[in-house]
Amino acid sequence: MADLEFIRNRIESKKIDYINYDFTYAENSALTTFFDLSQEFESIEDFYSICVWIPAIFFNLDARLYLIEPKLQEMILVAKTENDGYELHKSPPDYIVPNKSPYYANNSLVLTVRGNRFLIDQLPFKTEDDVLGFLELYIANDIAPHQELFFEKYANRIGFNIHNRLLFEKNIEHLKFIRTLVADIEHNIIAPNMIYKLFLKHLRKKIQKNTELEIFLSSNLGKNTDEQISMEHVLSELTEINRGLTEEIENIEKHHKHMSLFLETLLRRSHFDKGRLTLLKKQCNMNKDVIQPQVERFTERFKKMGISIDDQCSGIPDAEIVSVVDIGLLSQVYANLFSNALKYTQEIITHEGAKKKCISYGREILIDYFEHGKDGFKYNVFSTGEHINPEEREKIFEDGYRGSNVAKSPGTGHGLTFIRNAIEMHGGIFGYEPTQYGNNFFFIIPK
Numbered sequence: 001m002a003d004l005e006f007i008r009n010r011i012e013s014k015k016i017d018y019i020n021y022d023f024t025y026a027e028n029s030a031l032t033t034f035f036d037l038s039q040e041f042e043s044i045e046d047f048y049s050i051c052v053w054i055p056a057i058f059f060n061l062d063a064r065l066y067l068i069e070p071k072l073q074e075m076i077l078v079a080k081t082e083n084d085g086y087e088l089h090k091s092p093p094d095y096i097v098p099n100k101s102p103y104y105a106n107n108s109l110v111l112t113v114r115g116n117r118f119l120i121d122q123l124p125f126k127t128e129d130d131v132l133g134f135l136e137l138y139i140a141n142d143i144a145p146h147q148e149l150f151f152e153k154y155a156n157r158i159g160f161n162i163h164n165r166l167l168f169e170k171n172i173e174h175l176k177f178i179r180t181l182v183a184d185i186e187h188n189i190i191a192p193n194m195i196y197k198l199f200l201k202h203l204r205k206k207i208q209k210n211t212e213l214e215i216f217l218s219s220n221l222g223k224n225t226d227e228q229i230s231m232e233h234v235l236s237e238l239t240e241i242n243r244g245l246t247e248e249i250e251n252i253e254k255h256h257k258h259m260s261l262f263l264e265t266l267l268r269r270s271h272f273d274k275g276r277l278t279l280l281k282k283q284c285n286m287n288k289d290v291i292q293p294q295v296e297r298f299t300e301r302f303k304k305m306g307i308s309i310d311d312q313c314s315g316i317p318d319a320e321i322v323s324v325v326d327i328g329l330l331s332q333v334y335a336n337l338f339s340n341a342l343k344y345t346q347e348i349i350t351h352e353g354a355k356k357k358c359i360s361y362g363r364e365i366l367i368d369y370f371e372h373g374k375d376g377f378k379y380n381v382f383s384t385g386e387h388i389n390p391e392e393r394e395k396i397f398e399d400g401y402r403g404s405n406v407a408k409s410p411g412t413g414h415g416l417t418f419i420r421n422a423i424e425m426h427g428g429i430f431g432y433e434p435t436q437y438g439n440n441f442f443f444i445i446p447k
Contacts, residue, residue: 027150030058034157038050044165049081051158055137056081056150063224066092066164067113067133070124073135098131102148102155109140109148111155115163122276123163124170126160132159146248174275184266184332184418195255203248210241262335265328279326279425284332286323286379291361294334298342302359307345308382310360323377325445329422334361336415337381348437356437359383370446376428380442387434418441 009106012303037050052063064086069137076089095105102111113346114130135155137143143151177210213234269277284290295309303311338359347357360382369376387397397416417439423430428445 008267010065015187021149022146023150026058027147030054031154031157032295033058034154038397040163044169045078047161047165051135052056052079052081054171061137061140063138064136064210065113065133065158066127066136068127068131069168071208073125074446078133092134096134096136098129098134104140104223106138108136108138109143109151111135111137111151113155113159113162115159119167120162122170123166157322170275177271177275177277180418181266182273184247199248199252201256203245203252206241206248210238210245213237213241246277254293254296258293258331261331265326265332277329277425278422279329281324281326283322283324284327285327286363286377289327289378290325290330291334294338295361296329297335298338301342305342305345306347306357307342308358323445323447325426326422329425333419333422333443334381340415340441341381341383344385345383345438348384350437353442356384364446366444370427376444377447378442378444380440381434382440388432388439393416393432397430416441 034054036302041047041050048065048067050317052065055063060257062081064077064081067078068073068074069076069078070091071267075092077086077092080086080088080253086242093106095108096110098112099110100112104110107278111130111134113133113135116131120130122126135151135158137151265280267280268278268280295311299309334356341359345357345359347355350356362380362382364378366376366378368374369378397420420430423443423445426445428443430443433440433442
């Protein structure tokens with residue numbers, strides 16, 4: 001934090017600078033308008049428009065603004081005042097190049113837009129020499145040196161404002177990511193972690209019974225009474241108890257494996273560095289390493305809800321070819337799909353009059369789905385029940401949205417959004433389709 005003396009000196013210095021600039025009334029008004037409207041309009045696209053229309057309205061100079069687009073990591077045209085031959089989102093022409101000073105080219109005055117060099121490493125993209133973009137003014141054959149100075153300062157103001165807006169948007173994205181990550185942690189870790197209590201409760205009961213047997217044996221062993229202890233019965237009891245203890249330990253170990261995978265996936269450091277989910281791809285057998293562990297995890301819960309698992313038509317061979325995916329994220333995808341199926345599967349009556357309440361899962365190959373020679377794998381989870389209303393089928397993928405038919409069921413409306421994001425990161429698509437007797441959620445990823 002700067003001390004007060006330094007701040008006072010900087011203000012005095014700026015006061016002298018602006019006296020020396022000797023900006024005209026129009027130039028001062030242009031700067032004031034720029035600062036006022038920069039605070040009035042929240043959208044960064046609106047801000048881009050302000051940047052180019054200030055020179056047009058105050059000085060009758062058309063303008064184009066080129067900036068590095070964070071998602072594309074490329075310099076593109078983001079705003080202009082004329083309907084000319086230059087297309088938005090295209091790269092700048094060859095004569096637009098970085099320069100320490102304003103320069104003329106192709107009847108234009110070109111000004112380099114730079115960011116705050118002290119915060120340049122916090123931008124969501126890499127840049128050289130602090131360059132964020134360029135402001136091009138035209139037709140600029142008769143601009144006086146004094147006005148060149150004004151436009152140079154104006155370009156500086158644009159640069160610092162854009163830098164601050166980019167940092168602001170980056171921070172907002174970080175906060176959104178943290179909010180959704182907390183929802184993922186609550187859904188996939190905190191709630192399932194409560195199952196540990198059930199396992200431990202069962203384990204304590206079996207240990208208590210084992211202890212009672214030990215006390216009984218120690219108090220009766222060696223006594224010559226008419227009622228002889230049946231050692232076979234005792235051994236049978238001990239065997240059954242030990243079998244139960246072994247099952248509980250295996251349950252805890254499986255649960256620990258799932259929890260560890262989700263913890264390592266959700267709390268990956270790169271997520272927090274980037275402010276979004278990041279991929280850590282590995283070779284795996286999708287059926288063995290991703291799908292079956294989640295099926296085993298949910299089997300008992302489906303059984304308690306009267307839901308059967310029909311995997312006879314899964315189309316997933318045991319010796320499935322190796323895929324390169326993020327095992328943790330796709331495991332969560334299946335965990336979310338099965339969790340939704342657990343809550344929303346309903347009993348239906350088939351055409352033959354039979355009652356059916358089940359889920360199924362599968363995989364099929366889609367030849368040339370993404371492009372010629374680039375097949376896709378379509379994975380799905382189906383559950384019986386009423387179809388989702390047509391008007392809601394797109395909305396269900398929006399974060400926080402919950403369909404009208406599930407309002408009474410617990411949930412956050414975040415699970416499908418997480419799935420969509422995870423699948424899109426793999427270069428795939430996620431969707432929904434109504435099918436006979438129920439609902440089918442699917443995703444398609446490159447083979």
